Amino acid sequence: MRQLSGIILTCMVLALCGCSSGTAPEQPQKLPSFTLSPSEKAALDAYYKNILNAESLADKAVKLAKDEAMNVIKGGEGSITLASITDKAKNESLRAVESLAQANVPEALPAEVKSLLKDGKNDLIAAYTAHAESFEAIKSFIAEKSPMALLEYRNKSSQAQELLNRATGKLDQIMKASETSQQQ
Numbered sequence: 001m002r003q004l005s006g007i008i009l010t011c012m013v014l015a016l017c018g019c020s021s022g023t024a025p026e027q028p029q030k031l032p033s034f035t036l037s038p039s040e041k042a043a044l045d046a047y048y049k050n051i052l053n054a055e056s057l058a059d060k061a062v063k064l065a066k067d068e069a070m071n072v073i074k075g076g077e078g079s080i081t082l083a084s085i086t087d088k089a090k091n092e093s094l095r096a097v098e099s100l101a102q103a104n105v106p107e108a109l110p111a112e113v114k115s116l117l118k119d120g121k122n123d124l125i126a127a128y129t130a131h132a133e134s135f136e137a138i139k140s141f142i143a144e145k146s147p148m149a150l151l152e153y154r155n156k157s158s159q160a161q162e163l164l165n166r167a168t169g170k171l172d173q174i175m176k177a178s179e180t181s182q183q184q
Contacts, residue, residue: 044178058089089135123167134152134156
């Protein structure tokens with residue numbers, strides 16, 4: 001029994017510490033400033049707002065579920081509603097995936113900008129898919145106390161965060177390049 005407890009504790013510590021992918025972060029391509037017509041700027045702003053709206057509800061649910069899950073992982077008492085919180089986070093993540101998949105990149109933008117927008121959108125879709133999978137894993141961990149489920153949760157959660165950071169970098173790069181050109 002002591003050995004089993006030791007193994008579980010070791011797996012939990014490894015999961016909490018995380019695993020490095022061993023690869024260097026992707027360096028964003030340098031986007032030159034560009035000038036947009038008022039209609040192109042409006043289309044870009046509308047697209048950006050659409051993306052932010054898709055993320056908004058999912059982000060709140062994800063944060064709440066992650067906080068609650070970390071409390072349980074660290075040995076705290078799980079709330080009675082943890083299962084419903086993780087279900088809601090998973091469902092909101094999947095709704096964000098659907099909404100993002102339906103968002104169309106404005107065609108009137110320069111090719112480099114459209115390419116970055118599409119890449120950023122794909123990263124966001126992959127990130128919220130990974131979040132949904134991580135919440136399924138945390139539900140398995142809570143139900144079965146399986147260290148493997150905890151590792152799966154940690155891996156999927158880390159993957160989702162990396163993808164979110166990458167997507168945010170791409171979208172910010174576009175917005176900064178368009179703002180810089182508008183100020184000149």
